Amino acid sequence: MKELTTLIALLFSSSAWSGWSDWSGWDFFSSAGIKEDEQLVFFPSEAYHSDADGSWSINVHGWVYEPEALGEINTILRKALAIPVDNGIDNQSLLRQRLRWFMVDNERGKRITIKLGDNTYRLHKSAANGHFSTAIRVSEALLLSLLATSTNANPIHFDALLPNKDQRSFRGEILVIPKTGLSIISDIDDTIKISNVNDKKELIRNTFMRPFKAAPGMASLYRHWQQRQSTIFHYVSASPWQLYPELSAFMRAAGFPHGLFHMKYFRWKDSSFLNLFADPVKYKMEIIEAILQRYPQRRFILVGDSGEKDPEVYGIIARKYHAQIERILIRRVGDNNGAQRFGSAFSGLQPGLWQTFTEPVQ
Numbered sequence: 001m002k003e004l005t006t007l008i009a010l011l012f013s014s015s016a017w018s019g020w021s022d023w024s025g026w027d028f029f030s031s032a033g034i035k036e037d038e039q040l041v042f043f044p045s046e047a048y049h050s051d052a053d054g055s056w057s058i059n060v061h062g063w064v065y066e067p068e069a070l071g072e073i074n075t076i077l078r079k080a081l082a083i084p085v086d087n088g089i090d091n092q093s094l095l096r097q098r099l100r101w102f103m104v105d106n107e108r109g110k111r112i113t114i115k116l117g118d119n120t121y122r123l124h125k126s127a128a129n130g131h132f133s134t135a136i137r138v139s140e141a142l143l144l145s146l147l148a149t150s151t152n153a154n155p156i157h158f159d160a161l162l163p164n165k166d167q168r169s170f171r172g173e174i175l176v177i178p179k180t181g182l183s184i185i186s187d188i189d190d191t192i193k194i195s196n197v198n199d200k201k202e203l204i205r206n207t208f209m210r211p212f213k214a215a216p217g218m219a220s221l222y223r224h225w226q227q228r229q230s231t232i233f234h235y236v237s238a239s240p241w242q243l244y245p246e247l248s249a250f251m252r253a254a255g256f257p258h259g260l261f262h263m264k265y266f267r268w269k270d271s272s273f274l275n276l277f278a279d280p281v282k283y284k285m286e287i288i289e290a291i292l293q294r295y296p297q298r299r300f301i302l303v304g305d306s307g308e309k310d311p312e313v314y315g316i317i318a319r320k321y322h323a324q325i326e327r328i329l330i331r332r333v334g335d336n337n338g339a340q341r342f343g344s345a346f347s348g349l350q351p352g353l354w355q356t357f358t359e360p361v362q
Contacts, residue, residue, distance in 0.1 A: 034064065034110060034112070034160075034162065034163075034166070035066075036166060036168075037066055037067075038064060038065065038066045038107055038110075039064070039065055039066070039067060039104075040062060040063070040064055040112065040160055040170040041062055041063045041065075041170075041244070041245065042060070042061070042062040042158075042160075042170065042171065042172030042173070043061045043062060043063070043172075043241070043244060043261060044155070044172075044173055044174075044175060044258070044259065044260050044261060045058055045059055045060050045061060045172060045173065045174045045175070046058070046059055046174070046175055046177055046260050047138075047143060047174050047175065047176045047177065048177045048294060048295070049179055050137060054139075054140045055137050055138065055139055055140065056137070056138050056139070056140060056143050056176075057135050057136070057137055058116075058135065058136050058137075058138060058174055059133065059134075059135050060114065060121075060123055060133070060134050060135075060136060060158075060172065061131070061132070061133045062112060062123075062131070062132055062133075062172065063106075063126075063130050063131050063132075063241065064106070064107040064110040064112070064126045064130045064132070065104035065105060065106050065107055065130045066104060066105040066107060067100065067104055067105075068100075068103045068104055068105055091209045091210070094208070094209055094210070094211070095208050095209050097246075098207070098208045098209075098243075098246055099208060101242040101243065101245060101246070102240075102242050104130075106126075106128065106129050106130030106131075106267065107126055107130050108125075108126055108127065108128045108130070109125050109126060110125065110126040110130075110132070111123065111124075111125050111126075112126075112132060112160055113160070113161045114158045114159065114160055114161065114172070115158060115159050115160075115161055116136075116138070116146070116158040116174075117142060117145065117146050117149075119138075119142070120161065121134075121136045123136075128267065129265060129266075129267040131241070131265065143176065147176060154175060154176050155173035155174050155175045155176070155258055156173070156174050156176065157171055157172065157173050157174070158171070158172050158173075158174065159171050159172075160172075173258070175232060175258065175259070175260060177232050177295065177298075178230045178298075179295070179297050179298070180230065180297045180298060181228075181229065181230025181231060181232065181298055181299070182225065182228050182230065182231045182232070182298070182299050182300075182301065182326070183231070183232045183233075183234060183291070183295060183298045183299070183300050183301075184222065184225055184231065184232070184233045184234065184259075184300075184301050184303060185234045185236060185288055185291060185300055185301070185302050185303070186222075186233060186234065186235055186236065186259075186303040186304070187236060187237070187303065187304040187305060187310055188235055188236075188237040188239070188247065189237065189238075189239070189305075189307075190215070190305040190307040190308075190331070190333045191215065191218070191303060191304050191305045191310070191331055192214060192215050192218045192219070192222070192235075192251075192256060192303075193212055193213065193214060193215060193247075193250070194206060194212075194213040194214070194215055195207065197307045197308060198307055198308075198334050207243075211250075212246070212247070212250040212254075214250075214254040214256075215331065216359070216360075217359060217360035217361065218256075218331075218360055219254050219255040219256050220255075220360065221360040222256055222257050223255060223256075223257060225257075225301070226257045231257075232259070232260070232298075233256075233257050233258070233259030233260070234259060234260050234262060234291055235251075235259050235260065235261050235262065236262045236284060236287050236288065237261070237262070237263050237264075238263075238264060238280045238283055238284070239263055239264065240263060240264045240265070240266035241263045241264065241265060241266065242266065243263070244261060244263060247261075248261070262287045262291075264283070280308060280309060281309050281312065281313055284309075284310075284313045285313060285316065285317070288302075288313070288317055289317070289320075289321075292317070292321050292324055296324070298324065299324060299325075299326045300321075300324050300325050300326060301325075301326055301327045301328075301329065302314045302317065302318070302325065302327070302328045302329070303329045303330075303331075304328075304329075304330055304331070305330060305331040305332075305333050306330055306331070306332050306333055306334060306336060306337050306341075306356065307333045307334050310330060311330050311341065311342060311345035311346065312345045314328045314330070314345075314346075314354075315328075315345040315346045315347070315349065315354075318346070318349055318353065318354075319348055319349065322349075322350075325353065327353065327354070327355070328346070328349075328353060328354035328355070329354075329355055329356075329357060330342075330354070330355070330356045330357070331356075331357060331358070332356050332357065332358050337356065342354075342356060
């Protein structure tokens with residue numbers, strides 16, 4: 001993502017955290033401060049065992065923003081991204097659609113109230129980047145009752161409470177993660193989506209100007225894994241959260257299973273701007289280690305590609321958490337697929353733990 005984020009930075013330079021909250025006894029009927037011209041996105045939440053008493057923790061994460069007009073952005077984009085002026089209308093429309101998520105007015109200090117079953121929970125205020133995150137604790141009895149009444153079994157859903165005059169609906173989903181089972185930790189770019197990360201021009205076009213294209217056979221493979229009991233998917237990307245709405249819509253349409261997303265916080269006006277340029281190895285290591293430590297009894301399959309540093313990251317992870325790693329699968333892309341590289345990346349690992357592939361049927 002380094003080339004992509006550099007170009008995004010050039011483009012736009014030219015122109016909380018979690019804590020316990022159990023408010024179920026309070027009676028909140030609206031999300032104070034949410035205006036009719038503001039929008040709300042809930043990212044997929046996870047529910048997991050939190051204590052020996054059997055209670056569960058649910059991390060609710062969302063984003064409040066106000067859409068902004070793009071104005072003369074088209075001209076700026078062509079210059080910054082070196083886009084030819086004779087591109088078709090469809091490409092320009094898609095370009096504007098994708099980049100509008102970076103041009104929103106993030107809303108600070110918004111307090112969201114959600115309804116989960118018959119209970120209401122008031123969440124923490126949104127930060128300067130419009131994001132809010134709250135861990136709420138629920139009893140196992142409540143969680144089981146929600147699962148029993150869910151039409152989709154897993155995930156279960158909750159809704160934002162809005163003023164009576166606001167007829168909109170903002171719904172979130174919760175994936176319930178048992179202590180044991182199979183977890184798939186998957187990269188996105190060039191693993192399940194064709195991005196061509198190592199070609200700057202192709203990366204820009206595949207990210208902003210073309211319909212997203214699934215890597216052949218990967219959705220079918222993931223659905224096959226989904227049939228195993230208690231399978232959960234973690235989609236880890238070095239892309240910013242601004243791309244989540246487009247990515248999640250693409251993945252649903254392509255048939256990838258529901259899953260949790262792990263992406264980067266990004267805001268032009270503060271130090272999170274530098275997050276886009278952070279070492280992707282360090283970033284992925286921190287994300288994946290946190291997942292493994294939260295679910296020490298689960299087994300993991302790590303899926304990535306050879307375009308960047310997935311083999312090296314997964315090798316380090318497997319040597320450190322060898323008891324939890326069931327398999328490492330690397331989709332071969334680009335030219336850096338020599339035996340020496342993979343031998344070094346996976347040195348010290350037991351034979352058969354890792355495999356490279358071109359087609360998922362392999």
